[in-house]
Amino acid sequence: MSRGVLVDTTLCTGCRGCQVACKQQNKLPPEETTFFAKAGGYQNPADLSARTYSLVTFNEVENKNGHFDWVFARRQCMHCEEPSCVSACLVGALSKTESGAVVYDETKCIGCRYCLLSCPFGVPSFEWEKTVPFVRKCTFCFTRQAGGDAPATVNGKALDSEQRARHKETQTKPACTKACHTGALMFGEREELLVEARNRIRKNPKRYVNHIYGEKEAGGTSWLYLAGVSFKKLGFPMHLGERSFPSYAKAAKDGVPHVMLGVGAMLGGFYWYNQRCAEVAKKGE
């Protein structure tokens, strides 16, 4: 089963706890930033980068009364169901694990940046300033997710089974979802999250727009979003369609052996024909 996160932007308070947790988890160096450097105001830093894998976005959205509301959303790797970046990579440095995470192996990467080009959500970043640069992006904390059972004792105290279960749950969920204190980030099986999202919309049709972002976009993503306003206003790409991008590439790639046969047959045929013509012409002389 493949896991995902349901981001309920209507619950997000913009505290950026998840953003900080992500920095800590991945031991990312700080970035020099300024408020209002770009449109977005308090959004800080302005964009994802090789030092910022996840980012709370600050969106000013006009409400019914003609005033502006802050609506917070979140950007990180969407861990696509059929990731363009994985299809792109020519050395297999990127791969989709069974648990849903799209992970990167820097020991293979050659730094061609095709993954950056192909990502529909503009996620992977490159360490441009380094002389030996790698690609950086959210890992879905796949090392945490792979974590084992809780230890028998913590600080010398034995844990009962309920404590052990809770320990395991908190230690194996992605750092951002652990940090979130409002329930805006919910970690779980993607299928269950979809059911949950539909339930929330059904129970509260006034609170939500009827759109689960990530359910179908570009073939679907592991991360799913709910919002009270159109996702367009939150800066999400709206023109991706439902077909996964790698399916175009796959069609082209599957054609390779057929092209090898077809072109070969055509060339061979023409060659043979021309040679025969030449021979016949010679005999006729």
Place this chain on the structure above:
Amino acid sequence: MTFQRIDRKIVTGPTVLLALLMLVGLGAVVMRMMNGLGATTNMSDVWPWGLWKSFNVMTLIALGAGGFSSAALIYIFGGEKYHGFARSAVLWGLMAYAFAGGSLMVDIGIPWRIVNPIWMWPEHSLLFEVAWCVMFYLTVLALELAPALFERFNLKGLESAWKALVPIYCIIGLSFFAYIMTHSLIWAVVILAFYGIVAAVLSRAGRKQSTPILLVMFGIVLSSLHQSTLGSLFLLVPDKLSHFWWSPRLPFNFLMSAVIIGLSVIVLERTIAPKVFGVPRQDELLAKLSRFIGSFLWLYLIFRILDVVVEGFSLAGTGHLTVAFGGPEKATMFVSEMFLGIAVPAVLLSIRACRNHVGARTFAVMLVIAGGIFNRLAVCFIGMNLPGEYVPSMIEILVTVGTVATMLLLFTLGAKLLPIYESRRDV
């Protein structure tokens, strides 16, 4: 057909100039290596592919397409009369591909890992296919050029070994290629058997050719694949590339334009060579070849326009028409490309008087080449609907200039050292 080398001084004014430009380019490469991509280029996370990918790799490979197009014309489609063009087209192709590969080493983040695709095989990646095609095709070009070396240094023994071994190399190469592209032994065996049979049948068909026909076929198969796949690479960006250029038919557009650009480069080269090398002028042949180019251009023009129309219809219902096609400047660029890069030369080359007139003919093929270069840059970055903009940095431009200068320099050197151009008495 016999070939001879250009018996002229190696060091001349123009070659010195080219050498200087080469040094400037080298300096820029050193700067890039020492300071990293961020400090020396204008690429960014939003614009991850720039001048080097679009010109040094994609455009150079299109410019080098003359090697396979002319080989197809000469050996397969009975265009024996163009035989004299074969070697210079191959030498130029070799330069183009070698420098495309070399430039890639400058462009990628970790140059020494350029060899990684040799042992890492993600069969689903289109770029992986391109990498292998280009590697194999470089060996094909080198093998096609080998007879020039045999002649020059009188290596009779090597030549017979080459004749005997090349077909085997081709069959095994094709089969191996099929295997790593599909990870399927069945396909590998099918391709092996197919080309084995082709080789057996064709070896009985008719006269001996100077180049083993399987080598020619190998080259054409690889070229059809990677020239089109360079377009397919962008199938992954339907959300970014303006649909004036993006369509599911992008690979066909690329293949067609590669043939057209490759042949145009041959015409241009054959117009310049008499001036700089004193090789005989072959106006009649060039006029004939240009007629081909003209017909291909018409086909290509119709295809491109239909392509955009179909794209427009298929997007009409989605409400994303403007997002997909981009603003008026994209439309202007598209119309200019269609008009100046395809329609005008198509008309010129369809008129007999223009084809026979050196000036008009050369002007037409230069338009084609310029249009082709623009097309590759457009698909790679100019045509992208992305925020901000990318303009290549000075270092990027210098590397590109240096690359072209080095290619021209080495080509000149090759023509002076090896029998590349046909002898005067053969013409």
